[in-house]
Amino acid sequence: MISLTEIFKTxxxxxxxxxxxxxxxxxxxxxxxxxxxxxxxxxxxxxxNIIGCLDKPSSGTFMLDNINIMNCNEQELARVRxxxxxxxxQNFHLLPRMSVIENIHIPMVYAGVPKKERDSKxxxxxxxxxxxxxxxxxPSEISGGQKQRVAIARAIVNEPxxxxxxxxxxxLDTETSMTIMNHFLHLNNEGTTIxxxxxxxxxxxxxxxxxxxxxxxxxxxxxxxxxxxxx
Amino acid sequence: xxxxxxxxxALFSIFSHKLRSVLTMLGIIIGVSSVVIIVAxxxxxxxxxxxxxxxxxxxxxxIYQPNxxxxxxxxxxxxxxxxxxxxxxxxxxEVEDAVGLSSRVVELEYNKTANESTTVLSVNHNYIKxxxxxxxxxxxxxxxxxxxxxxxxxxxxxxVKRLFDSQNPLGEIFWLSGQPIKVIGITKNSxxxxxxxxxxxxxxxxxxxxxxxxxxxxxxxKVKDADSLKTAGEKAQKLLNQAHNTEDSYQVINFKEISKGxxxxxxxxxxxxxxxxxxxxxxxxxxxxxxxxxxxTERTREIGVRKALGATKQQILTQFLIESVTISIIGGLxxxxxxxxxxxxxxxxxxxxxxxxxxxxxxxxxxxMIIGVxxxxxxxxxxxxxxxxxxxRYE
Numbered sequence: 001m002i003s004l005t006e007i008f009k010t011x012x013x014x015x016x017x018x019x020x021x022x023x024x025x026x027x028x029x030x031x032x033x034x035x036x037x038x039x040x041x042x043x044x045x046x047x048x049n050i051i052g053c054l055d056k057p058s059s060g061t062f063m064l065d066n067i068n069i070m071n072c073n074e075q076e077l078a079r080v081r082x083x084x085x086x087x088x089x090q091n092f093h094l095l096p097r098m099s100v101i102e103n104i105h106i107p108m109v110y111a112g113v114p115k116k117e118r119d120s121k122x123x124x125x126x127x128x129x130x131x132x133x134x135x136x137x138x139p140s141e142i143s144g145g146q147k148q149r150v151a152i153a154r155a156i157v158n159e160p161x162x163x164x165x166x167x168x169x170x171x172l173d174t175e176t177s178m179t180i181m182n183h184f185l186h187l188n189n190e191g192t193t194i195x196x197x198x199x200x201x202x203x204x205x206x207x208x209x210x211x212x213x214x215x216x217x218x219x220x221x222x223x224x225x226x227x228x229x230x231x
Numbered sequence: 232x233x234x235x236x237x238x239x240x241a242l243f244s245i246f247s248h249k250l251r252s253v254l255t256m257l258g259i260i261i262g263v264s265s266v267v268i269i270v271a272x273x274x275x276x277x278x279x280x281x282x283x284x285x286x287x288x289x290x291x292x293x294i295y296q297p298n299x300x301x302x303x304x305x306x307x308x309x310x311x312x313x314x315x316x317x318x319x320x321x322x323x324x325e326v327e328d329a330v331g332l333s334s335r336v337v338e339l340e341y342n343k344t345a346n347e348s349t350t351v352l353s354v355n356h357n358y359i360k361x362x363x364x365x366x367x368x369x370x371x372x373x374x375x376x377x378x379x380x381x382x383x384x385x386x387x388x389x390x391v392k393r394l395f396d397s398q399n400p401l402g403e404i405f406w407l408s409g410q411p412i413k414v415i416g417i418t419k420n421s422x423x424x425x426x427x428x429x430x431x432x433x434x435x436x437x438x439x440x441x442x443x444x445x446x447x448x449x450x451x452x453k454v455k456d457a458d459s460l461k462t463a464g465e466k467a468q469k470l471l472n473q474a475h476n477t478e479d480s481y482q483v484i485n486f487k488e489i490s491k492g493x494x495x496x497x498x499x500x501x502x503x504x505x506x507x508x509x510x511x512x513x514x515x516x517x518x519x520x521x522x523x524x525x526x527x528t529e530r531t532r533e534i535g536v537r538k539a540l541g542a543t544k545q546q547i548l549t550q551f552l553i554e555s556v557t558i559s560i561i562g563g564l565x566x567x568x569x570x571x572x573x574x575x576x577x578x579x580x581x582x583x584x585x586x587x588x589x590x591x592x593x594x595x596x597x598x599x600m601i602i603g604v605x606x607x608x609x610x611x612x613x614x615x616x617x618x619x620x621x622x623x624r625y626e
Binding site for chain 2: 052054082
């Protein structure tokens with residue numbers, strides 16, 4: 001469970017203080033499919049960075065399961081990112097000189113998983129996204145949709161409780177976007193908490209919980225009618 | 232994350248930029264190979280110089296060298312050692328043996344052509360034992376030859392060229408002070424740093440008869456124990472100066488000390504020159520730092536991704552540090568290989584043995600390792616300090 005209470009994020013630019021997040025209160029239950037929407041510049045990416053432990057709030061309380069993230073040092077945050085959270089980025093962020101399977105190895109390398117186990121786990125993850133036959137391809141040799149599926153495989157390989165996806169379909173066409181979202185839906189059905197940051201209504205409609213962020217505050221919380229695209 | 236994992240990653244990164252990596256290593260390669268070459272040349276040269284002091288460690292040579300000849304009651308020719316001198320020296324408890332040798336420059340007659348001046352040395356059994364003659368042709372003196380006064384001689388290659396018009400003189404007769412002498416052996420040229428270049432060797436007994444000379448002008452002391460070399464030398468010097476009523480006309484040459492002196496000079500020289508070469512190692516280190524800084528900037532996104540996926544600051548630091556150390560060590564090893572190659576060629580040309588010690592492993596591995604760490608720490612730290620959000624945003 002993720003619980004954010006009275007979260008503020010302030011940037012000091014020259015002499016001006018800019019409030020990016022203003023008193024955010026948010027709870028994401030285990031197994032939720034959660035969407036954070038809002039126009040660009042609203043602060044939704046900052047919010048996602050905070051939930052993903054990539055950034056720390058200026059003030060407030062952030063509990064992830066029973067860990068008080070506010071009290072974690074850098075090393076502990078790295079550990080949380082490594083084991084509890086899987087990231088999926090808009091630009092995929094695969095390392096270009098490593099093969100597909102080597103990219104999937106990375107989170108396990110930092111988790112200290114031995115080589116043999118890494119290989120079998122990576123293959124299972126790749127199989128889940130249906131790309132086992134591309135294991136030894138370089139990222140430059142596969143399509144955008146396939147890259148994002150590799151990124152999903154990489155995100156789930158350490159079996160995290162939460163998957164954080166920042167505009168996961170932003171660089172993809174509509175049809176591919178639907179495939180990707182269906183993958184998330186599958187994972188959600190298996191019990192993984194999914195948090196998607198998006199500005200597309202279509203994408204947000206996959207979620208069963210949604211917030212709209214505007215000017216650093218949550219302006220609307222709703223449970224959209226969930227489109228069931230699973231066949 | 233294990234060291235092997237990091238090391239593999241470093242190799243991967245080095246091999247994916249081959250040209251850049253080689254150029255980065257170049258400074259280290261040049262630095263290490265020049266240090267290796269200089270040390271090898273120093274050692275080789277030292278060995279060559281030492282081998283020219285052809286004497287075993289327990290020997291002392293005594294020379295007659297008056298500081299002020301006019302003050303001396305004896306004249307120059309009395310500088311010779313006679314048999315009583317030898318017996319006197321033999322009475323020193325530390326001395327095992329005292330051996331006299333004679334040499335002189337005389338005119339040699341051969342084929343009734345113009346006389347040539349030549350250096351003749353009388354040799355005894357000990358001399359032959361200690362100076363391993365390398366024969367080109369003919370045979371060595373036997374123990375019997377040394378004492379029987381036979382008119383035979385050994386000549387060296389140099390004198391063959393000069394005195395015998397490059398004809399093979401084996402079995403030929405030449406004349407010294409009106410007496411015929413037969414050549415029985417031809418040796419390679421001796422390499423003596425001190426003393427005269429000898430052309431012709433005569434058995435001790437023959438020399439005495441031919442030149443009617445009972446004294447010796449070279450005297451070598453053989454000491455029982457290498458530690459008493461200095462004491463024996465001082466005693467011998469004192470006894471001789473007393474016996475001949477001179478103050479300091481007799482002096483001792485201690486080969487061990489000369490040898491040590493040469494060692495000091497060459498090792499100091501080697502140290503100085505290799506320090507200069509070592510500067511290029513430091514310059515190489517700056518090159519490594521430069522490229523690593525470029526590499527960190529270039530891979531900002533990669534660092535961001537790794538951090539998002541769970542890499543700690545420490546792990547990123549280690550990754551980049553191991554990369555710079557690996558580049559430096561590979562450079563160092565290549566430098567050692569090139570250095571050994573070039574110094575082997577130099578040794579072959581210069582004709583001294585290939586002297587490459589294990590200590591170059593320190594130069595080849597430890598030094599570059601230190602340089603890799605020293606110059607890698609700044610780039611690695613820069614990489615470790617990047618925040619994940621900013622580095623993920625980096626284009």
